Amino acid sequence: MENQKNTAIKSVCFHCGEGLPKLKYQLDDKDFCCAGCKGVYKILSENNLCNYYAYNDNPGQRFNSESHLEYLDEEAIISQLIDYRQGSSSIITFYVPAIHCSSCIWLLEHLYKINTAIFSSRIDFLKKQVTINFNHEEISLRQLVETLIHIGYEPLISLQDVVKENQNVNNKSLIVKIAVAGFLMGNVMLFSFPEYFGLSGFEKQFQDLFGWLNLAFAIPAAFYCGRDYFVSAITSLKHKHINLDTPLALIIAVLFFRTAFEVIFKTGPGFADTLTGLIFLLLMGKWLRQRTYHHISFDRDYRSYFPIAVTVIIEGKEKPVALNEVKIGDRLWIRNGELVPADAILMKGDARMDMSFVTGESEPVHKVLGEIIYAGGRQAGEAIELEVIKPVSQSYLTGLWNNENYKSDKSKETFNDSVAKYFSLAVFITAFTSASYWAFTGDQHKAWSAFTAVIIVACPCVLALSTPFTLSAILSVFDKKGFYIKNTDAVEALAKCDTIIFDKTGTLTSSDTAEISFKGSLTYQEKMVLSSLMRNSTHPMSRHILQKLNPDQFYTVQDFIEIPGKGLSGTINGLAVYAGNLSLLRKQVNQSGSPGIHIVIDGQYMGVFSVKQQWRPDLNNLISGLKKSFQLQLLSGDTNKDEPFLKTIFPADAKLKFKQSPHEKLSAILALQQNKAQVMMLGDGLNDAGALKQSNFGIAITDNINSFTPGCDAILKGTSLSLLPAFIQLSKDGLKIIKISFAIAVAYNCVGIYFAVQGTLYPLIAAVLMPASTITIICFTTFTTGYFARKRKLK
């Protein structure tokens, strides 16, 4: 048994847990899959930090970083990044996507052991942030970031500062209000209890005191905690529109003034208990509605994809410059793997642009001198020189975000708001009828009390609560299945969709599990020769091929040359070996059509390694589950090479469009919306970002929840894509539940109104009715959501 466990442990990398290749790296009796993992282990063991491996098995992550960090030496950029600086100490917060387990917390909080110039570091695990306090006289920001990179935790520093945008001030003031409302409610309940149980003559002396105390507590409740409802009601009335806050504000006002009146003129105990309870519950509902995922950002735009600085050539010298200071006419120096941040003209070098960000096309595009390169392209090859022709904020791609017509004509009216109108109207009619009836019979006092009582009892409190409770219950069902929705309002938008548009690359295909296949044949000896060559390269493709070949021995390589983005060559055992794309081959090859890594050994063409995109599993089920009730479309930026396959799974009436630019995708959605369609868009990359934003419900598909996704309404894990029909069904059930709970609330209100119109509403009845109906609704929504979730097989 013990032995078995050992072999199980031994077959994976001690650092990252990935499977070991036949030829593994070893240090201190531990096996590693690559030099990077071994390097991290070495640093940790030298600094006595091996506890890192004690809390979790294989806590590390494989990484390969070739970031250029020169920009971190620029004072202007440093001051943008640093939170606080005093004397010799600086505080900075980084977003580190690699944080994923308790070992990460332990290691990153012991940074001071690696470098004594680091005073302390603190992690916020859910936000994946680390706050570091360091001595900037002893260690520069660049060295600090390098230290982090060496131990495998590369911070993500982008133009859109993720760290600073997360600070949610709004939510904090709501929490303060909830605390105050809870405090007020508790105290008012305490002083109202004697009234509920009836006062003996001897206790009557306290009645006045309790009344005044209640009134004193009601003032902050109505005018501090409930202030937002008044503000919202007044603004919506100004726009000649009634939302749910309008009747709520009216009720708060009526409750308060009637309480004040009764206490001052000693005519009764007032409704302070109902008032404070109502406000507390309303604020709780509001909090539920605003709650969102801390660790997932839904509002990312192009800025989080772009670096914070770029290398500019000034008078023949390279200098890192902050991106927002890049001007037209600047000469940019873009190295292999770097992103072109602004539309520019190619001046020098051989540009092979990976435009998958912008167009979704998977193959790199070759650009010639003088050609325009759009922002968002990633250079795959040697360093190139570009001249900027448009500032970053006005480039082709960033223009997608400045589009004026985003969601402008989108009716954001929720069920609540549409019901609120009729509800308010009905309440007013009942209140006025009963008041005028009593006024007509000559009972002025009863007219006034009936009028106020109707308004109090007809409170749409339940309406304001059932929606957030139901929808947040649905959200938590979804997030267990890998579907993260921005907020509760978005669930309603999801339920209303009738058209679904798919992107292809990264959405219907999976970016993680690309399969490498080899066309041609290789002998064992040739495989080993080739692996020896590949081992010297850090290019992801070489690593994939290496993994596939899984060699058990390596030879020494002479004359190794790597031409970035093109290929590798070297001499092994006297054989000249070349691996790379066709452009470097001297002689013509018959199979020139297929892109990939071509192999030539000793002047002989051996074959080609190509990457095949893998379709996501269950695509058939997904499409057949959706085609009955939705209109389906496909908008792909790629070529139509997969059209025959896609035709077999999509229904005949579905439109499949290929070679769509980001702007064409956006306008396709606009056109559908003009035909009154409610459009759901599923996409993944920056090239879908405009369409995702414009659609009524944009879903970003990702294989790794922590990687960057464009701005959207929801993020869906690639593995959960097949559950989409069930998700949509459950959101529809959610709306049904809200409507049923509204009916229940109306039933409760009818009981209350029966007493209210007679002018005999005693505060105790109001105080009992409200919590009773609230509890009924909360239980009802929770149970029915659970029931529907099980029915849809989501639980």
Add this chain to the structure above:
Amino acid sequence: MNILYFLICCSILMALIFLAAFFWASKTGQHDDVYTPGVRMLFDDEPERENSEEDHFSN
């Protein structure tokens, strides 16, 4: 029964103290991160113990 007046004052005062305590906690960021401190307190960082453990393994 006049003692009741005093008790009522006490109860309000107590509640106010708790409210103030909540504000203080909220202001100093104690509710910002409710996950990490729970993990952090489980770490034991005694360098001597680490060494003795290593020795134990190598023997």
